[in-house]
């Protein structure tokens with residue numbers, strides 16, 4: 099099967115660039131599976147797990163939302179933030195989760211921006227989930 103070129107970039111760096119067999123992305127309207135020769139499209143991504151299949155292997159990245167474009171020659175993901183599993187700092191994500199939870203519980207008294215805390219909570223949960231799922235896959239092997 100011919101591969102698809104996948105580029106995942108943020109404002110800061112090139113996170114991933116390789117030929118892959120399939121991409122499953124957290125699309126705005128649900129999981130979006132992309133195989134070679136997919137129709138060109140542009141869509142919004144939600145915070146979630148982006149899965150890449152390549153040569154029988156599967157790798158995951160945590161994505162904090164962004165855009166995905168299917169071009170005739172490649173798939174381009176412009177992410178707000180993206181980390182490969184091995185880059186995820188679980189302690190940092192856990193600390194971010196706790197902080198966001200606390201902010202949400204104090205929201206009424208302190209007038210903290212609830213949407214911002216919700217978004218931070220979502221990002222931390224995605225990072226924790228991606229790290230945990232990768233760990234589970236590893237122990238299954």
Ligand code: ATP
Pocket residue numbers: 110162179180181185186187188190191194218221222225
């Ligand atoms: P924090 O409060 O810990 O900074 P955040 O969700 O506010 O988390 P972002 O603004 O989404 O962080 O990301 C800022 C930068 O830090 C990005 O480059 C992102 O990839 C990186 N980053 C954030 N959290 C983690 C983490 N747990 N592990 C690895 N990289 C992270």
